[in-house]
Amino acid sequence: MRALPLVLAALRRLAGSLGLLVGASFIIYMTVRLAPGDVVDAISPMGTPPEVKAQLAAEFGLDRDPVTGYAAWLGRSAVGDFGESLAFSPGESVMEVAVPAFKRTLTLCGLTLFAGLTIALGLAVLLGEPRPRQQLFTAPAYVLTSTPSFVVAVLFAQGMNWLIHAYVEGGGFETPIWYPIPIYADSIMPYVFAGFAMLAGDGLFMDWFNTLRAELLGLRQAQFITAIRAKGARTTGHLARNLLVPIVSSFAARLPLVLGSVVIVEYIFTLDGAGYVLLEASRLRDFPMVVGLSVLFTATIIAVGLAADLIRALVDPREVARGG
Amino acid sequence: MGGKGEVFALRFSGTVVAIVLLVGVIAPFIGYDPVSDVDYEAQLLGPSWAHFFGTDAQGRDVAIRLLKGTEAFFLPGLLAAAIALVGGALAGAVAGYLQGFGRSVVVAGLQLIDTLPRLVFIILVCTISNPSITLISVVAGLLFIPAIATVIRRKVEALGSEDYILAHVAHGFSPARILLYHILWLQCRPLLIRQATFVFGYVLFVETALSYLGDYGVQEPTPSWGNMVAQTRNLAGQAPWPWLFPALAIVATISAFLSFGNLVARRDEEAIR
Numbered sequence: 001m002r003a004l005p006l007v008l009a010a011l012r013r014l015a016g017s018l019g020l021l022v023g024a025s026f027i028i029y030m031t032v033r034l035a036p037g038d039v040v041d042a043i044s045p046m047g048t049p050p051e052v053k054a055q056l057a058a059e060f061g062l063d064r065d066p067v068t069g070y071a072a073w074l075g076r077s078a079v080g081d082f083g084e085s086l087a088f089s090p091g092e093s094v095m096e097v098a099v100p101a102f103k104r105t106l107t108l109c110g111l112t113l114f115a116g117l118t119i120a121l122g123l124a125v126l127l128g129e130p131r132p133r134q135q136l137f138t139a140p141a142y143v144l145t146s147t148p149s150f151v152v153a154v155l156f157a158q159g160m161n162w163l164i165h166a167y168v169e170g171g172g173f174e175t176p177i178w179y180p181i182p183i184y185a186d187s188i189m190p191y192v193f194a195g196f197a198m199l200a201g202d203g204l205f206m207d208w209f210n211t212l213r214a215e216l217l218g219l220r221q222a223q224f225i226t227a228i229r230a231k232g233a234r235t236t237g238h239l240a241r242n243l244l245v246p247i248v249s250s251f252a253a254r255l256p257l258v259l260g261s262v263v264i265v266e267y268i269f270t271l272d273g274a275g276y277v278l279l280e281a282s283r284l285r286d287f288p289m290v291v292g293l294s295v296l297f298t299a300t301i302i303a304v305g306l307a308a309d310l311i312r313a314l315v316d317p318r319e320v321a322r323g324g
Numbered sequence: 325m326g327g328k329g330e331v332f333a334l335r336f337s338g339t340v341v342a343i344v345l346l347v348g349v350i351a352p353f354i355g356y357d358p359v360s361d362v363d364y365e366a367q368l369l370g371p372s373w374a375h376f377f378g379t380d381a382q383g384r385d386v387a388i389r390l391l392k393g394t395e396a397f398f399l400p401g402l403l404a405a406a407i408a409l410v411g412g413a414l415a416g417a418v419a420g421y422l423q424g425f426g427r428s429v430v431v432a433g434l435q436l437i438d439t440l441p442r443l444v445f446i447i448l449v450c451t452i453s454n455p456s457i458t459l460i461s462v463v464a465g466l467l468f469i470p471a472i473a474t475v476i477r478r479k480v481e482a483l484g485s486e487d488y489i490l491a492h493v494a495h496g497f498s499p500a501r502i503l504l505y506h507i508l509w510l511q512c513r514p515l516l517i518r519q520a521t522f523v524f525g526y527v528l529f530v531e532t533a534l535s536y537l538g539d540y541g542v543q544e545p546t547p548s549w550g551n552m553v554a555q556t557r558n559l560a561g562q563a564p565w566p567w568l569f570p571a572l573a574i575v576a577t578i579s580a581f582l583s584f585g586n587l588v589a590r591r592d593e594e595a596i597r
Binding site for chain 1: 329333432435436437439440441442443444445447448449450451452453454525529532533536537539553564567571574575578579582583
């Protein structure tokens, strides 16, 4: 019956995550209710006809007291009905627009984080113990990578401007394949550059590199690894399994920050992901869209946290025993 | 750990932090009118003695705009750091001190705030209200309470079983005195400094990012490092100084604040050991 505590812990975590989602959506809902002045006016775009305003008020339960209004809104959003988009893409349901955009964003973030982890881990394995000489490179790299990702993106775009300028001066005519501004919809380059900006910015990469190197170093000096080596067995599998816990933890811990920077980076590179839609909808005061996306972002963070907990529990049974 | 490199890094980042704080304090006392500074005779001049960092597309002096641009994030950053520190320290201390149900309630509440994606939530708040940088910094400060509270709670829980804290309890010191002075002030200062520099850096990031995007941040002609960088849009391939110097200022300030906080915290942790 080894599996039973694990299943119980998983169920407990699942219930906790659902509770978190309900609580977080309550905060989002109450923030809306706290809008200054007349709430319906505050959340509708300019020149919204009165009947749409009334519909909006009914959808968000603004004509009721906060608790029953929230219950009604929660009931509708639990089945994925966040109403209709008002200005970003009028008439379409929020979910129809938000879900495909969100998928693109998640793919971008997921691939970026995965690539970052792989490179950081590879470098940590390759470089091994920190030597004084290495600090000459790692210390400035650490400082440089704390640059906000949007500044990296701006500097990068400017560099591209210089390059394309030189290219045109040199007689170039066709849009070169490396140019990041999407002229052809199926170009992959803007996504690559956006991923690079997110990875290089916000200290993400160096943070992971330092964490993984420290963990790896600690593991290699651990007594059980020495014992395994003394027995003549291979240590790689044991190292990998023990490293998985910090890897999953740092992935989950960093995701919220990355989901923030992706908003701005997508906007700079005009990628039509959830971040771009969020900023554009917010600018147009397309309120149902903004709320729907906020809930989606929050749900993603909670879901990844839950997945990270479950993986940790699977890899390391002590996590369950600790009553986590 | 330690060594010459770290001492140098600490001094260097400390100097940058001190310069930014000094400029932030004196900037409000310098008179500057962005409208009368416009001079179409002096567009995009390179750095010279008259204009240290050159001039921008409207002939305004980049150096003085950089200096006045600190106003956009200085007080808001301090406000957010103060809110996050006071709220986080109190919530963390209470959660670490309480047992049973009360502790679960505080911990769950903190976890709830912590799951909100910060930038997305700030954009949501901007959408429903007339955003001001003060409102944004208050929201940012509130969103950082859980991050600080968690660190403090762990420390309080770890220290709670120490003998000397038990001795204080036996002496009849009030819980408030033990928590606020003996634990928070004497033991958690490096942690608090690190978190405060982090929150300050985050507010600088949010302010510059929103001002760069242009809808919710500081609006032209009032200078902000973010809206100065945004001039890249109109200056493709032309003179780089109107946006390059603010971009470098953002990089230098944020990295200096982050590494200063980390280094101070690490040095104090070693000293305690």
